[in-house]
Structures are given as structure tokens and as C-alpha cells.
Amino acid sequence: MFRSRVIGSILKRSKAQWNNISSNLKETASRRVISSSSSSSSSSSTVSRSSLYGFRSLFKGIYKPSVRNMSMAASVGMENKEGLKLLVIGGPRAQKMVGIWLFGSAAWVFSMVVLGGVTRLTRSGLSMTDWKFTGGLPPLSDEEWFQEFEKYKQSPEYKRVNKGMSIEDFKFIYWMEYAHRMWGRGLGIIFALPFSYFLRKGYITLRLGLRLSSLFALGAGQGFIGWWMVKSGLEEPPSEYAQPRVSPYRLAAHLTSAFVIYSGLFWTGLSVVMPEPPAESVTWVRGAAKVKKLAIPVSFIVGITAISGAFVAGNDAVSAIVVFLLYLVFHKNLVNSLNVQGRNACILIFQGRAYNTFPKMGDTWIPDDIFNMKPLIRNFFENTSTVQLDHRILATTTLFSIGALWLATKKLDIHPAIRSLIGSTVGMAALQVTLGISTLLSYVPVSLGSAHQAGALTLLTLMILLNHTVRKPSTSLLKSLPQVAKTII
Numbered sequence: 001m002f003r004s005r006v007i008g009s010i011l012k013r014s015k016a017q018w019n020n021i022s023s024n025l026k027e028t029a030s031r032r033v034i035s036s037s038s039s040s041s042s043s044s045s046t047v048s049r050s051s052l053y054g055f056r057s058l059f060k061g062i063y064k065p066s067v068r069n070m071s072m073a074a075s076v077g078m079e080n081k082e083g084l085k086l087l088v089i090g091g092p093r094a095q096k097m098v099g100i101w102l103f104g105s106a107a108w109v110f111s112m113v114v115l116g117g118v119t120r121l122t123r124s125g126l127s128m129t130d131w132k133f134t135g136g137l138p139p140l141s142d143e144e145w146f147q148e149f150e151k152y153k154q155s156p157e158y159k160r161v162n163k164g165m166s167i168e169d170f171k172f173i174y175w176m177e178y179a180h181r182m183w184g185r186g187l188g189i190i191f192a193l194p195f196s197y198f199l200r201k202g203y204i205t206l207r208l209g210l211r212l213s214s215l216f217a218l219g220a221g222q223g224f225i226g227w228w229m230v231k232s233g234l235e236e237p238p239s240e241y242a243q244p245r246v247s248p249y250r251l252a253a254h255l256t257s258a259f260v261i262y263s264g265l266f267w268t269g270l271s272v273v274m275p276e277p278p279a280e281s282v283t284w285v286r287g288a289a290k291v292k293k294l295a296i297p298v299s300f301i302v303g304i305t306a307i308s309g310a311f312v313a314g315n316d317a318v319s320a321i322v323v324f325l326l327y328l329v330f331h332k333n334l335v336n337s338l339n340v341q342g343r344n345a346c347i348l349i350f351q352g353r354a355y356n357t358f359p360k361m362g363d364t365w366i367p368d369d370i371f372n373m374k375p376l377i378r379n380f381f382e383n384t385s386t387v388q389l390d391h392r393i394l395a396t397t398t399l400f401s402i403g404a405l406w407l408a409t410k411k412l413d414i415h416p417a418i419r420s421l422i423g424s425t426v427g428m429a430a431l432q433v434t435l436g437i438s439t440l441l442s443y444v445p446v447s448l449g450s451a452h453q454a455g456a457l458t459l460l461t462l463m464i465l466l467n468h469t470v471r472k473p474s475t476s477l478l479k480s481l482p483q484v485a486k487t488i489i
Helices: 002-034 041-050 066-077 090-121 144-153 154-162 166-200 208-233 248-273 284-312 321-330 332-337 340-353 376-382 384-408 416-441 446-469 475-480
Strands: none
Touching: 041 066, 090 166, 090 248, 090 446, 144 154, 144 166, 166 208, 208 248, 248 376, 248 446, 284 384, 284 416, 284 446, 376 384, 384 416, 416 475
16 A cells, blocks of 8 residues: 555656656747747757758868758747748658659659750751650560651651661660650659648648649640650751751740749748848848849849740751751752852852851851841841840840849858859859850861750759748748848857
């Protein structure tokens, strides 16, 4: 009897101590959220450092974020009506899993863009003359290869460009286009299966679910846009001397759609792993707001420049001289039959439609034929001279705009991660311009052309990351921030 009383007393005392500890923990957690900046410097450091959860891999050594802090900020944000609204529920592990999946999907789209550029530069895009949404097996026997080759022989590209090519050469361009199409279908599987799993586990909120569903629908539509583009290149050109190629408008639509999908996936992934921007003080938040006002118009210029590159590619504005040289080599009778006026016309074609020179376009700064087409608006999308001139002006404007952004933010009091990110963007812009000039002067080799296209998407990635980093923090985080940052070295 005495022993049972002693045990009961010990249990009651232990329970009282545990309740006391639990209440203290709850008070501590609540104070970290609602305390003012002057009364609790430790709480502000904890909450703000939690926003660096997804940012730490880029700028290690500046701060020391922890996963525990991220978990605490996540749970607080879900309970506090004034806090941030998380896109993923289920704790830091769920956030990490969904973030890896979204960044992986974005990287897949990035590789799709690069592979699409290689397909275009190797003139492989028109090798497959039919299309099925679900795809199919490639030719597996000599007879099946012969049938596919016969289909290609009926296309304008074979008749005017690749006439007499061997079946081995055909297999190369066929495999390039087949890989590009199947890589896109593979992305659909890689996206859909984890999406279904995370929905079933209850990790994805309604807001995130609607956003990802829209991106998935756009990705599915990208296949239709791709075939719509290819189909334009399988039609007979309007002139017997014109080279078969896809519509520059459809090529621009296809590339723009890919950029939109990539940007949506990358932005959403950042929002999942970094629900709060890096902010250690009110002063840094104000500095980030000033950067945001400059970064948005610069991002717009970067996007327009990238899209204008699609019209350069669609009009063969860089490599037309090479095609024309090949045409003259294989049509010597045509050259011999030209009179003086005809040969002068050929020279004008060289100067007005190729321009593999820099900084001048041929012998002039501005070609004479930039407004030859009627109505006037067509020149900006179909006139090779105007399209390339526009792209050069936009590329130069992009470089100077990013440089001006860097200069304008040098004296601002901003987060070190933001400052480093702006510096990286300036370096990438300079590299991209260098790649563009090198591609132009070397008549568009596949390696440089692909690197230039990848560089455009990399520069866009940095601008997306910059805009996401300088966004406004949640109300709960703003209330907890001190006026001056207290860094941990």
C-alpha cells in the first residue's frame, strides 16, 4: 500500500513537471512570433534565418540557417492568420520532397529547350512527317526505316535541301527529332506520377494544386504547339527558290511556351523551399523593395530579348549565307546564267540576309532594306535584316540594363545574398553577349548555338531568382525584424 502511494505521488509530480515544461515551450514559441523587434533579437534572428532554407546552397558562409528553424517558421505560419501561407503542408520533409521534384522538372524543361535547339541547328525537326500524342516505337527493321525514309522523301525539305542524302544520314536526323519528342513525353510522366503521389499524401494545398495543374495542361499543349510548328515546315514554300522552314511565328510560340513552363516550375519550386525571402532587418527589406522596382523592367527586357532570338532562328537570319553558298555550289548553271544585275542582286542577298559580321551589319550599321516589307509591321517578324537588327539592339540594351541595375544597387543597404546574385547576373549577361557574337561570327556551329540558347535560359533563371528573392516578406516576419541586421559570421 505504501509503495503504491509513493509511485502515485511520483507519477503526479512527473506529470506536473511535464505540464510545466510544455507550457514554457509554448510560451517561448509564441513569444518568438509576436515579440517586437526591440524586446527580442533572438526571435527575429530565428524567424528570418528560417527563410534561407532554400537559399543556403547558393550563399554558404554568410549565415547559418537550420532545418529546425524552418520547421518552426512553417508551423507558426500555418497557425498565425497574419503569417505566410505555405504551399506545402506536412513539415520540412514534405517541402523538401516537393521542392526537389519541382526543381527536377524545371531542369528537365531546361534540357528540353537545349535539345530543341540542337534539333533545329542540325535540321532534324522535319525528319518525322507525322505525329501522335502518345508517341510510338521507332523503326526497328530495315523495312520500317525504308518506309520512314520514303515519307521524308515526299517532304519539301528533302526535295530542296537534302536530295540524295543516304539513309544513314536520315537515321541521324530522325533519331534527333525522335529523342526530342520522347524526352517531352518523359517529362509528362516524371511530372504526373509524383504530382498524384503528393496529392494523395495531402502535401499539396489547393492553391499549389491549381497552379501545377495549369502548368501540366500547358505542358500537354506544348506537344500540340510543337506539331503545329513542324507542320508549317512540311508545306510547300511560296516560292520555288525559298527554303523549307517552320513558321517563325510558330517557332516563337513554341519557345515562349517552353520558357513560361520553365519559369512557372522554377518560381513555384522557390516558393516551396523558400516561403520567406532572406530578410534580417527592416533596412534590408526596404533595400530589397528598391531593387524590385528596378529588377522587374530589366526582367521584361531579358524576356523580350530571348523571344526575339526565336525570330532570328525562325528566319535563319544568321546562317542564310551558308545555305545560299551551298545553293550556288550545286547550281552552277544558275550562276553562269546570271547577268550583271543578277549577280549584284546576289551580293545584296549576301549583305542583306546574312550579316555574319559585328558590330556592323555587312558594310553598314543599319541595312537599307529593314522596311522593305508591306505592311510595315511584317518587317519586325519576317524581314531577316530587321529581325537581326532588333535582336542586336535588344541584346545590347539587356547588357546595359543589367549593368545599370548593378551600379544603382551598389550603394543600397541590401542582403549580401541579393548583392551576390546581382553580380552573378551581370557576369552571365556579359557571357551571353560574348556567346552571341561568337555564334554570329563563326556561322552558327551547333555547339555555340546550343550554348547561346542555354545561356538565354540561364540568364532568365537568374532574373527569376532575383525577383523571387526581393519580394515582400509576410506581416509576421516584418513585425519581428530589428531595424539593423545582426549577422552571424
